Structure formats: structure tokens, C-alpha cells
Amino acid sequence: MAQVKKPKWYVVWTGHVPGVYTSWDVAQRQISGFPKAQYKSYESQAAAERAFAEGPIDLVVATSRSSTPRAPKPTHDRSGVVLPSISVDAACNMTTGVMEYRGVDTETEAEFFRMGPYEDSSNNMGEFLAIVHALAHCKKHNITLPIYSDSRTAIAWVRNRHAKTTLERTAKNARVFELIQRAEDWLCTNTYVNHILKWETELWGENPADFGRK
Secondary structure, three states: OOOOOOOOEEEEEEOOOOEEEOOHHHHHHHHOOOOOOEEEEEOOHHHHHHHHHHOOHHHHHHOOOOOOOOOOOOOOOOOOOOOOOEEEEEEEOOOOOOEEEEEEEOOOOOEEEEEEEEOOOOHHHHHHHHHHHHHHHHHHOOOOOOEEEOOHHHHHHHHHOOOOOOOOOOOOOHHHHHHHHHHHHHHHHOOOOOOEEEOOHHHHOOOOOOOOOO
């Protein structure tokens, strides 16, 4: 049974035309080419409209009335990170083999895409699919941003246009292998100018697309 994609609302505080949008394609046009655009996705219309009224996310945090102190995040120097850019990551439960992947804006963590869950899969397969999905997304929308991944294996697979997985095919992972074949075919029939860069976790902290399940 096909999974119903949950609707999202996109807030553009700083862009060509600020506002709340229900379509990522429309919201993306407001920030494309706009210096230091500020935007973020939300799960509900009410949350999006409230955030738009309160102002950009850094101001929202600064003026929060919550009396519960937030645990400080580990500090990392991200001065070497190229912005704007896209970051991709995958998550796979090693016990169940359920995998999903996504791509986000490196700076704001707004999602560009999210796929899965897929059964009987692996993390490397998800990382590979995430990079190729990002490349295809960029080509479709004429975006030349660099793409970050923290998987050396997946980056090598993309470079070689082949996912060298040892995972056995099963009835449950037929869909994943179909996507792998489509990704390999795309790499063999398309060119791209996006740089695929290694996300240095030790220097910069967790990949912005990380699912936070470690």
C-alpha cells in the first residue's frame, strides 16, 4: 500500500516574496538566487503561520517564552562547510533492515525530499540512493549546489556509477533493487556539475540530514 505523503508548509522570511507556501517548488523559487535567504518547513499550517509572524528562526529562539532551558548542542566549527549546499543521509535499523533516506538544506535543515521506509535494505544503499536522488533533483530544478554525504562508500559507488552491494535480493527488498537499478541507469545516461563532498563529522558534527536515531 502506497504511503501517503504528509503535507508540509514552507515559510520564507527572507526571499523574493516572503510568505507561507504549501508547495516546495513555489517556495524554492522565492529563495533561489536570493542572498542569505531564510526559510524553514513545518508540519502544520498553524505552526508555519505562527513562525512567519514571529520572524526568522534565530529570532524565534531568542524570544521564546519557554521556561525550560534547552540542552546546549555540542559546538563544532563549520567554517569549512560550503554554503549554500545540500546534505543527504540515510538511516537503517540493523535489526529489521528498514531503511529511509532524505536530503536537506545544509544551513536550515529544510527538507528537499524524504523517501522510505524500505524493507530488507542497508545503510549504504540508502546513502547511494540519497546522493543520486539529490543529483536528479538538482538537474530537474537547474540547481548546481554541492552535495554533502558522510558515506565514503556511497560517494565511491556514485563515482563508479554502480552500487557494489552484497545484499541478497528478497521479495521484501525488490523495490529497493529497482530503485538502485534506476539510479545506476540515471548515472550512466546523465551528466551533472554538482560537486559531491564528504561531510566531515568529526570536525562539523552530525550531518544536517541525520535522522538523530543513534
